[in-house]
Amino acid sequence: MNYDPVPFLKKIISLPGLSGYEDPVRQAIAEDWGPMVDELKVSRLGSLYGIQRGTTEEPRPRILLAAHMDAIGLMATMVQNGFIRFTEIGGIDPRILPGQKVIVHGRHDLPGIIGQPAPRLLPQSIGKKTVPMEYLFIDVGLSAEETSHLVRPGDPISFVQQPLELTENTLAGHTLDNRASVTALSICLAELSSIRHSWDVWAVATVQEEETLAGAFTSPVDISPDIVVAIDVTFAKGPGANDHRTVPFGKGITLGWGPNTHPAIYDAFKKVAERLDIPFQTEVSPANSGTDAMGLQIAEGGLPSIYISIPIRYMHTPVELVSIKDIQRAGHLLAQTVSSFEPGFKQQIRWED
Structure with a gap:
């Protein structure tokens, strides 16, 4: 075959x-x-x-x-002022999260991006270190009311990076x-x-x-x-x-x-x-x-x-x-x-x- x-x-x-x-x-x-x-x-x-x-x-x-x-992926823990806080499913290195595109699997699938506060808004103890996951958030572009209605604690969140063929023999994703x-x-x-x-x-x-x-x-x-x-x-x-x-x-x-x-x-x-x-x-x-x-x-x-x-x-x-x-x-x-x-x-x- x-x-x-x-x-x-x-x-x-x-x-x-x-x-x-x-x-x-x-x-x-x-x-x-x-x-x-x-x-x-x-x-x-x-x-x-x-x-x-x-x-x-x-x-x-x-x-x-x-x-x-x-x-591996993420899981919503709460909606705070319209932004989704999350934790990890499997081992996730927080260094790779800011700027990632995701899908939040809520009452229906919601595209989102992972953001982080500007450095001046973070605790001084973080400085130039990796921003811990507790300070990161997902923005789905909706109002606080809409996000709270559509996203519940425990909803899974997956990455959406599309496959990329670098050569005939190597694939990334x-x-x-x-x-x-x-x-x-x-x-x-x-x-x-x-x-x-x-x-x-x-x-x-x-x-x-x-x-x-x-x-x-x-x-x-x-x-x-x-x-x-x-x-x-x-x-x-x-x-x-x-x-x-x-x-x-x-x-x-x-x-x-x-x-x-x-x-x-x-x-x-x-x-x-x-x-x-x-x-x-x-x-x-x-x-x-x-x-x-x-x-x-x-x-x-x-x-x-x-x-x-x-x-x-x-x-x-x-x-x-x-x-x-x-x-x-x-x-x-x-x-x-x-x-x-x-x-x-x-x-x-x-x-x-």
Whole structure:
């Protein structure tokens, strides 16, 4: 099946879908996955399941491939003199907020801009420092009465930066964390739809990774998988980001190594990547990985797991930057590794350091 991931990626990074409010993006993902899977389901918390059944006799082993679809953003806390005060959903660096365009999802969607008071109107203690979020506000251009009627505390607020193709291979936009990985799942499903695979594949677009890991904790309980894989993004090298905690941009994906990775699953993915000359490097995380793997791994009494990451620059900003080739590499590696699993592979999984 020929699949061009760019139109889908541009579509889903143009949609809202903040952590806990994923419905708009879930609908778009379901439309994309529908022709490639045997069944679609939605969990009670809102995670989307796309199921491709294997070719061997039942009961078949199951692999769960998870990419969170929720995004960071903001939430209204109060309307003050017609201006909207807000807090964060997920990790937001206040340095990037002034001047951003947003949509306030109130009684109906309202375009707005994030402003800040003039320096002379701020406390002297702030000086030339970053203006804290508590002093920022959103202006929707309406009267105080209209704004108070249309905006309620708790209304989500999303960024509206449009996708920007810098080159044929690089795309900038908001929510590439983690819709780049959702797109890698689409590539995987498209490839698997034209090759035989013994295992049942459950592609899962999880909810609330940025805040609660709710989708990661609950989806394995629904699915009872034998192996779990989290696909997420990681920090690419760039200005001011060049130490051991970052990886080269556009030069390949990463395989996670640390407490959230089972050695046997790491070895399986590593062998396929080496056989197919898929560029990768090992990303070492001595503590929790900061991905859905933290929740997936400890569900169902403990599951063999790994996390695979796509490097991006400027994470958790409205101008994240990704390499399309790395998204394709991630999807290809997922499909080829899954298709390499024989029915009895799960009996071979042993924890050997």
